[in-house]
Amino acid sequence: MSNPAAMRWDDRYRQEKEFWLEREPRQLLTNYAHLLPNEGRALDAASGVAINGIYLARLGLKVFALDISEYALRLAKQRAETMGILLEAAVVDLxxxxxxxxxxxxxxxxxxxxxxxxxxxxxALKPGGLIIFDTFTKHPKQKDAPEYYxxxxxxLKSFQDYEVIHYSEQELDPSERHPxxxxxxxIARKP
Ligand SMILES: C[S@@+](CC[C@H](N)C(=O)[O-])C[C@H]1O[C@@H](n2cnc3c(N)ncnc32)[C@H](O)[C@@H]1O
Known part of the structure; x- marks a missing residue:
């Protein structure tokens, strides 16, 4: 049985393969790299082509990339293999x-x-483990699909009992790709 989100994202990755593969790891991750352990397990949730997961794997973590797009995970595995990096990947509907x-x-x-x-x-986090989120918020002018924002x-409220190391909210300028x-x-640490 086909999953509409999986089909949509597979199509998108097929069409925009270079765009996703050429991306750098998210700045939030690289700016706070000093907090990251160099052993243990990391999860890259909704990883896409796992640019961020591969960055974590290069630090020494054993990384599990989960995504609904089988095609994106195939690109992620190929990229990791080319770099000589071990990356576990599984197609999952989160x-x-x-x-x-x-x-x-x-x-x-x-x-x-x-x-x-x-x-x-x-x-799923171990005590002392880090949760790192970089995700979109609602904007007064953006009324589409509020469930994704x-x-x-x-x-912050969802992790208020954690040790909050970094929290910010900002407005992004609209672009050709996004409203x-x-x-x-x-970034928060589990007690
Ligand atoms: C905007 S991309 C972000 C990819 C990556 N995390 C990054 O920062 O570049 C959103 C990702 O969520 C995945 N996704 C969408 N719905 C999903 C679901 N229900 N379960 C798992 N992954 C999903 C898509 O396949 C896509 O790779």
Whole structure:
């Protein structure tokens, strides 16, 4: 049975392959690289071609890339292989998430929102583990698909009992590819 989101994202990655493969790891990750461990397990959730996961793997972490797009994960595996890096990848629909408990030192969730993952990420992190989010927030001019956009303060509230190392919300300028939207960033450590 085909999944419409999987088909849509597979098509998008087929058409925009170079665009995604040429991207750099997200600045939030590289700016806070000093916080990242160089061993243990990391999850790159909704990884796409796993630019961020491969960055974590190069630091020494054992990385699991999960995404609904089989095609994107194939590109991720090929890229990792070319670089001589081990990357585990699995096709998963994170709208119905399950993860093993107390399993990861680091979880990154970039440019993806599925609220069902919040409680699962919380359980899946080991004590002392880091959750790193860089995800879009609602903008007054952007009315489409509110389920894909955080409310102001929502992310912080969802991890308020963690040690918050970094939190910010900002408005992004609209571009050819995207309408007005905001961005929330969070780095927090599980107690
Ligand atoms: C904007 S891309 C972000 C990719 C990557 N995290 C990054 O920062 O470049 C959103 C990703 O979410 C994935 N995705 C969308 N819906 C999903 C779902 N229900 N379960 C898992 N992945 C999903 C898409 O395939 C895509 O790779």
């Amino acid at each position: 709208s119905h998430p399950w993860l093993p408990e107390a399993h990861f030192e680091v979880i990154v969730n970039f440019h993806f929102l599925e609220r069902a993952t919040f409680s699962i990420y919380r359980k 955080l409310d102001p303060g929502e992310l 007005e939207r905001g961005l929330a960033q969070l």
